[in-house]
Amino acid sequence: MSLSGVSLQKGCVESFTELKLKKAHKFIIYKLSDDLKEIVVDKAVSAGTYDEFLAELPVDQCRYAVYDFDYTLPDGERNKIVFYTWSPDDAKTRTKMVYSSSKDALRKALQGVAIEIQGTDLDEVAHDTVLERIRR
Template sequence: MSRSGVAVADESLTAFNDLKLGKKHKFIIYTLNDSKTEIVVEETSSETDYDVFLEKLPENECKYAIYDFEYEIGGGEGKRSKIVFFTWSPDTAPIRAKMVYASSKDALRRALNGVAADVQGTDFSEVAYESVLDRVTRTSH
């Protein structure tokens, strides 16, 4: 339970474990249910194109997301993968929604074990591939 009284739905944890352990998903978009009492899965996808993920982030609505972020290591070390937690809270979203998402984030974040990096996005420049790449490579050194 979060400070806002919002709970994390079991399906939210199941989807995360499917991504982390089963590699069934590339990303998960989370939202609050209609009564704003539970964090639920809005969508899962196995689409590997990062731009497709970004297109799922609405311009005027808050969301949470998990992305299995793959990137190349320099010097021929190959690919690495980090699980990234996104809090998407665009400047154009309603203030009330931003407040509820901000106060509910910790409940979801604590429930998801194995997240390597957190990204807070208020506009698309903050969640662009290069910005996230910079964040995950800094946390891995």
């Protein structure tokens, strides 16, 4: 239960575990239920590019997401699981407040996230921006 009283639907952690351990998903997008009482899986996508992931983030609605981010270093391929809080400027203020106060309920349940990104526009979640944060 979060500060806002929002709970997690059972499938939220299960989907994340499938992404982390089985590579069953490339990314998962979470949202609040229509009554704003529960965090639910909006969609779990098994394959897709980063651009396809970004295209799934609504321009006027908040979301949470996890993405299995692949990148290359001189010594080989790497990947990190990235947690996103998507809160676009065009989302309703009340919704942004509920998402903000509910984030910890989901974030603390997802063990194995390497980095958190908060985005209000696509520049803040652009591939190169996230890659730069990962490499720090």
